[in-house]
Amino acid sequence: MTESRARNGTQWARADATRRALLDAAREVFSDRGYEAAGIAEIVERSGVSVGSLYHHYGGKSGLFLALWEEHTAEQERMATRAVKAARAGGEKDSITLFITGTAAFLEFCWDHRRTSRLFVSGEGPTGFGLMRRSRMRQWLAQNTRLLSDHNQMLPLILTTAIGEAGREVSIADSPEDAHSLITQTTEILRRLAR
Structure with a gap:
């Protein structure tokens, strides 16, 4: 396996882990508070992922809800x-x-x-x-x-x-x-x- 291919595999694995952390945190927050009362800040805090990553992967709260x-x-x-x-x-x-x-x-x-x-x-x-x-x-x-x-x-x-x-x-x-x-x-x- 080339170094480039290994690096790409690691990046994909990290992206998958980021998406999983966001979905798991969103499930908790949406279930606790409902869609309207759920806040991006709390989802980000629970996930340990940056706000930028949330917007990159899901485009915002609605995209995250729909993905879930x-x-x-x-x-x-x-x-x-x-x-x-x-x-x-x-x-x-x-x-x-x-x-x-x-x-x-x-x-x-x-x-x-x-x-x-x-x-x-x-x-x-x-x-x-x-x-x-x-x-x-x-x-x-x-x-x-x-x-x-x-x-x-x-x-x-x-x-x-x-x-x-x-x-x-x-x-x-x-x-x-x-x-x-x-x-x-x-x-x-x-x-x-x-x-």
Whole structure:
């Protein structure tokens, strides 16, 4: 490996560490204070990174919030997708069972990452956040429509909407028992609606 290549690798690793520190600090501050009350100074202080680096990597508070949201929703989708793939690998073919398996994984993620989930279901965020959420909802609906293609065309819309609301309730549950009870109730209701 050339010296130049090694230097570039080190710079990329440092940039990744800087972005990670900023996202982790932003998650804490936004979760503690909400988007509007969160301050750049506190995010920078908690991250140990310079203000200039925050603006370089994210362009400001709104860019940081949106990057955090993108990371959170991408991980939710990965968890649901992994659960569905594992069920398929285990021989499951029923689309409703696969859909409910993905739903349970999604809702578990909402509980496991409840502080961040609560932040995003509060509706607070930068200008344009509502539009981004609606766009993501349409993408999620399209995925669910493909999975449930052998059912009534309104079923994916109804189920996807119900899951979104269930995610909100799970993320604000008072205890693990309450959260898991809500997840179980949701999957049972979805199964009845889908049959």
